[in-house]
Amino acid sequence: MAQSAERLVGRDADLETLAGLVGLDGTVQPGGRRHVLLAGDAGVGKTRILRELRGRAAADGRQVLVGHCLDFGDSAxxxxxxxxxxxxxxxxxxxxxxxxxxxxPALLRMAPVARALGGADTAVQEALDRGNLFAAIHSLLERAAEKAPLLVVVEDTHWADQSTRDLLTFLFTRPFDGPVTLVASYRADDLHRRHPLRRQLAEWTRLPSVERFHLGRLSDDDVRVLVGELAGDLADGVDVESVVRRADGNAFFVEELVQAAGAEELPWDLADLLLIRLDQLDATAREVVDTASAAGRDVSDELLEAVAGLDRATLDAGLRQAIERAILVPREDGYYVFRHALLGEAVYDDLLPGERVRLHQRYVEALSRDLTTGSAAGLARHAR
Structure with missing residues (x-):
């Protein structure tokens, strides 16, 4: 695993915006105190910027409380x-x-020791009076804020169970009299169409007390600075422009690529992490994604149809699934692009050698028949 940069790189403006949203810049937000939904792709730096925000809040005299959602699947x-x-x-x-x-008294049922002693009785847990419990948590945060302003951070809510999501809805919709601010983070690229958090996000963002902030990718210049921070004295051995091109502004990818400097292929642990997303696809969608990976970062709809060899309805079904799972992204010019450059690379590397050869041959045949679906450079690459 790569080391992380000691200082926050390329996020000064984002941090200032986030600090302003939670009132750390000394300004009073119109309409009262705001809560924040922090969105961003996996690895883009949400946890890192939240760590900076928490440090700034503590230095400002605020109490900071952090809770984490974990990936336990359906048994969270x-x-x-x-x-x-x-x-x-x-x-x-x-x-x-x-x-x-x-x-x-319902508050005591949530205490870790009490839950551990009675954790096996799921019927009792289900019978817990949610209204009393929600009111108890609200009152607890309110009373804690009497000591000092309170910043509550809930990380990775894309893994939150239904009860946690409902409690967040309660806290977002019921005003606090004291200085309580909630920040909830989630992975934007995990929210496929049927993800359970998606509906509640739509409800939360309509609330006047809730602001959504999307943490975007790093600029190319910021990636170059980050590479320098990570590589240190070994920077001469890193192909900086290759990292810029392949990492696509994702801080975690930058770290992994710097750690694996000089390697032709992706680090196996990073490749495995990327390919987990493909486990959600059926066989048709996986075939479509495999075919697209041989084209490079992007492929036109016409060329993909010519190479995939699927009827239009089947191809569209596979594409729709890949798009919903944030693997492919449609562009306005009729091309499909991998959401992350390294994801396309990992998919291509996972193909068998014979599969790659056959796919490139089919691309050559399709482009030879109609070059308008691609480019001469693409034809030359596939032929090579």
Whole structure:
């Protein structure tokens, strides 16, 4: 695993915007205190910028509480990030927790020790009075904020269970009298059309108290700076422009490519991480994605149809699935492009040698019949 840069690179403007949204710049937000949904692709730097934000908030005298959602599939534990947050409050402010629990006994059911002792009884957990529990958490945050302004960060809500999502809805929609700000992060590229978080995001972003902020990719110049930070004295051994082209502005990809400097192929652990996304595809969609990978970063719709050898309806079904799963992205010019350059590279590297040869041969045949679907340079590459 590559090391991370000690300083935040290329995110000064983003950090200032985020700090402004949560009121760390000293300004008062119109309409009162705002909560923030922080979106961004996997590896783009959400956790890193949140770490900076938390440090700035602590330096400003705020209390900072963090809860994490974890990828347990369909068996995610209910309220997991808020269990972590409650544990932290209990350690820092036991008197506040005791006072709130006197009024809202349901709070004790969420305490980590109580949940561990009774965790096997799922029926009891389901019978928990959600209304009382939600009110208890709201009251707890309110009372904690009396000590000092409170910043609550919930990371990776794309993995949140339904109970956690419902609790966040409650907190977003019920105003706080005190200085409480919530920040929830999620992976934008994980939200396929049927993802359970997608509907609630649409509801949350319509709330006047909630602002969505998308953390974009690093610029090419910022990637060059980041490579220098990561490589240090070994920078001469890194092909900087290759990293810029392949990482596509993704900070995690930059780190991995710098760590693997000089290697022709992707590091196996990075390739495996990228290819996990393909496990969500059926056989037809996987065939479409494999075919597209041999074209390079992008491919026209006409050329893909000519090479794939599928009828139009089947091809469209495969494309739609690849697009919904954020593997391919349609462009206005009629081309499909891999959402991440390294993802296309990983898919291509995963093909068998014979598969690659046959795909390139089919591209040559298709382009020889109609060069307008591609380019002369593309024809030469496939022929080579």
């Amino acid at each position: 534990e209910a309220y997991l990030p808020f269990t972590e947050i409650l544990d932290n409050i209990t350690s820092a402010l036991p008197d506040v927790v005791a006072q709130v629990a006197d009024v809202h």
